[in-house]
Amino acid sequence: MSELKYLFGPAPSRRLGRSLGINIVPAKICSLDCLYCEVGKTKTTTIQRKPYYKASDILKEFKENFNKFEDLCDTVTVTGAGEPTLNSELDKIITGIKELTDKPCAILTNTTTIHIQEVYESLLKFDIVVPSLDAVTNDIFKAVNLPEKSIDTANIIAGLEKFSKEYTGKLFVEILFCKDVNDSRENIDNIIKVLKNIKCSKVQLGTIHRPPAYSTAYPVTDEFLLDTAKDLLMNNIPAEVTGGFASVYKSSASLNLHDLIPSLLKMRPCTLLDMSGVFGKNEREIKESVNKLVIENKIKAIEYNHDTYYTII
Numbered sequence: 001m002s003e004l005k006y007l008f009g010p011a012p013s014r015r016l017g018r019s020l021g022i023n024i025v026p027a028k029i030c031s032l033d034c035l036y037c038e039v040g041k042t043k044t045t046t047i048q049r050k051p052y053y054k055a056s057d058i059l060k061e062f063k064e065n066f067n068k069f070e071d072l073c074d075t076v077t078v079t080g081a082g083e084p085t086l087n088s089e090l091d092k093i094i095t096g097i098k099e100l101t102d103k104p105c106a107i108l109t110n111t112t113t114i115h116i117q118e119v120y121e122s123l124l125k126f127d128i129v130v131p132s133l134d135a136v137t138n139d140i141f142k143a144v145n146l147p148e149k150s151i152d153t154a155n156i157i158a159g160l161e162k163f164s165k166e167y168t169g170k171l172f173v174e175i176l177f178c179k180d181v182n183d184s185r186e187n188i189d190n191i192i193k194v195l196k197n198i199k200c201s202k203v204q205l206g207t208i209h210r211p212p213a214y215s216t217a218y219p220v221t222d223e224f225l226l227d228t229a230k231d232l233l234m235n236n237i238p239a240e241v242t243g244g245f246a247s248v249y250k251s252s253a254s255l256n257l258h259d260l261i262p263s264l265l266k267m268r269p270c271t272l273l274d275m276s277g278v279f280g281k282n283e284r285e286i287k288e289s290v291n292k293l294v295i296e297n298k299i300k301a302i303e304y305n306h307d308t309y310y311t312i313i
């Protein structure tokens, strides 16, 4: 398989099943610079929408390669190592994908553009939308997400509320907590107030699992996440705690791990166990390909939280 530019994975996920990723913006074209970002710091945050990658190129690669992944994935997920809604051809992309597959299409968004009418309308076309909402006041939002200066949480909240009432697909709101940044009682109470007005399928609570962009960012405890989930449930908000990569599946399909591993690591650092879960292969098989890629200087190992992660060079 020639090296893919836009498609990556598929990766197993509790909410999306086996998800084939489509990266529609270049690395770190993003409106935020989240402390916990797995793909490094954002040099310059931007809210400008542009055809960073052309819809025609993305759809061409999808059309030519999707058959190799079709049996390996349950969902097609538009995402990126940046904010996918900043691609101004998002509408052409979702329309084109829907013409090429009946699989459910999901998008992961940081929600900063949801109030823009064109983005709003494109998001309605997805079967699953996963917006993040780590804070609902500008001070805490700035501390955890380091946004582009014109972004205001009031627009995000109003956009998400309106969207949730019109949208008929599955809406999974994602909240990521960083210790001593957005885990205060005050932030949780404010988030609960906002969530009460958002009609969503589930709120998913998580924390840092992989090396973060800022080494000063730390995870909260599992106990904190469980207590917060209980708080939300007490307020009639459907909530659950999420982990790192979800359950491991086994695949007997023949995969070109030498090409697939770098394309996965472009998106996030992974352990051998993560990769084993993603590709459905045992760790020994993964390790052989990983060792080869390390020798070829394509990927490298880094230590984080008592685990060895591999990342692209």
Ligand code: SF4
Pocket (backbone or CB within 6 Å): 028, 030, 031, 032, 033, 034, 036, 037, 038, 039, 042, 080, 081, 082, 083, 110
């Ligand atoms: S986590 Fe997502 S939204 Fe935050 S900086 Fe990274 S790519 Fe952007």
